[in-house]
Amino acid sequence: MQLIPSRPAGEVMRALSAGQPCVFANPLKVPDALANSRLSLADIEAAEGRLRRFAPLLQAVFPELEETGGIIESPLLPGDALASYVGLQLEQLWIKADSALPVAGSVKARGGVYEVLAFAEKIAREAGLLTEGDYRSLGSREARDCFSGHTVVVGSTGNLGFSIGLTARALGLGAEVHMSSEAKAWKKARLRKVGATVVEHEGDYRSAVAEARRIAEADPKRYFVDDEHSETLFIGYATAALRLKEQFAQAGIVPTEEAPVVVFLPCGVGGAPGGITFGLKAVFGEAVKTVLVQPVEAPCFLLRALRPDEPDITVYDIGRTNRTVADGMAVPCVSDLVFQLVGKAVDGFVSVSDPAMLDWVNRTWRDMELRLEPSGAAGFAALERVLPEMERPARARFVVWTTGGAMLPDDEFEPLLTTSLSSAGTGGAR
Ligand SMILES: Cc1ncc(COP(=O)(O)O)c(C=O)c1O
Structure with missing residues (x-):
């Protein structure tokens, strides 16, 4: 079963060039895409080992890590309070809250x-x-x-x-x-x-x-x-998958191909969502699907998926501005390293408008007191757009990765709440 609809490349390119939100299955996707990768689960486990060796030092230098013994990790939260906005049932929606990651508050x-x-x-x-x-x-x-x-x-x-x-x-x-x-x-x-x-x-x-x-x-x-080029950064992001595996087990979530977990990851240069995709595929195989989300004005990974042989192609080349309220994702050209490592592993792509992200900054705050920056809320905007088009098994679950925001000071955050949604941002039509 194909969860996310395929679309003709020409149609997608027209939508991207016009700055319209779009949803499409990765045209480059192959099963078992990581089989010939030079990186593997062993590299992720080695990175996790290094983080554990450093934990006592981190505990000593960052007082906020006292309780976790120096481990920097974010919670997996039930998203029940938000499920009805997108027509999901209780326990189908989960939030991986890197927005609240200790020390620096982002993925x-x-x-x-x-x-x-x-x-x-x-x-x-x-x-x-x-x-x-x-x-x-x-x-x-x-x-x-x-x-x-x-x-x-x-x-x-x-x-x-x-x-x-x-x-x-x-x-x-x-x-x-x-x-x-x-x-x-x-x-x-x-x-x-x-x-x-x-x-x-x-x-x-x-x-x-x-x-x-x-x-x-x-x-x-x-x-x-x-x-743009660091494998060390990439592997650091990938360790999230080992942590999520433990959190899934605690929450009673067992991803299988019949009951897949679909994870929505906001994407800029690609390192964080690419590394996490790599980790999730290495740990769970095709039982976990990943969907990368970008702003309509900065859809650089989406563009590269349509032009795989053009490593220097930028969003400017298709008439987009790279200007978006989602500052973390304002990146004109995707990392070639990341594209080579996971370009065939990602399952789908979504682009979202600035007003849609701001809507979710408002909802998540109002209904859950979850403080998100616009990039951090992009996964919800994508979920809202994909679900009506998705062919999904009844037992599928959805994880929205909220990638940043808890440390935003009030004077940065409050204007996001009062922004008039119809005129917000620079990101084009909803
Ligand atoms: C909050 C937030 N979300 C998502 C991303 C995207 O990560 P990447 O640029 O590695 O794709 C960023 C990047 O800075 C970010 O700050």
Whole structure:
């Protein structure tokens, strides 16, 4: 059974070019797409091992991790309060609330924190600081002095830079965060407060990343976290699948091909949703389906699925603006690395308008007190659009990944609630 409808490529391209919301099955999909991948479940398990080794140190540097012993994880919440909006029954809708992920409040922290830890481990090992295997010792004066000679550099629309800056500074590493024009003032202010250098760029995400890469390449003491090309980030995101497996078990959810779980993942450059897709397919196979969601003005992964042989194709090439209220997803060109790793594994695609995302920011707040940024609410807008078109088994369940927002200050969040929905944003027709 095909859950999501296939559509002729020409029809989809016309809709994307016109900035209209669309829904389509991945035309590149093949079963068992990960079979020949150079990455595997063993890589994800190794990453999970590294996160566990670092947990005592994280617990020591981030007081909010006291209760979880240094493990950074978000809850899987029942979505019953919202199910009726989309015509689902009780227990069919679930929310994976990375919007409330401790430390940095977004899905990007899964990769960002992980890559900073991997880098810190490498430096510590080379400096002979890890002889006893006790990672708490990496909080010592000697270790922090060693870390302070290195700077982590990153380019970001906001949330990746935020998580990397906070983690690097907590360990005593330098942090230089290059922010694209979308990045919010409060994230920059908070980074500066912890001693990170914030470099503001007038241009889009791609130009901020390119500039950060150029600066870092010229200096051996700078380490560049490459949101477009990093396998380390990708594997960091993928660890979410192992955590979700435990949470599914606790909730009594057993994904099978007859009772699949369909997961909605907001997508920008592709790293976070791609890594999570990789993890979910590695852990659950085809019992879990993934649907990537992008704004109508920045549908870069959707576009690449229609033009697989054009790695440099951008949303500007089809007349879209890359301007959207969903700042985390304002990315003009998808990561080629991610596309190569999961382009044939993803099940479906949806593009959504700015007003639709804002509608869900309002509903989730009103009905569940779930504070979401527009990117974080995109999965709901996609679910609402897909369900009427879906051929779905009665026992299917749906997980909306809310990818960011709990840390939004009131003065950023409240205007989203009062925005008139009919005129909100720049994202085209609903
Ligand atoms: C809140 C939020 N959701 C989703 C994404 C998309 O992640 P990616 O750019 O890795 O596709 C981002 C990216 O910054 C984000 O900040």
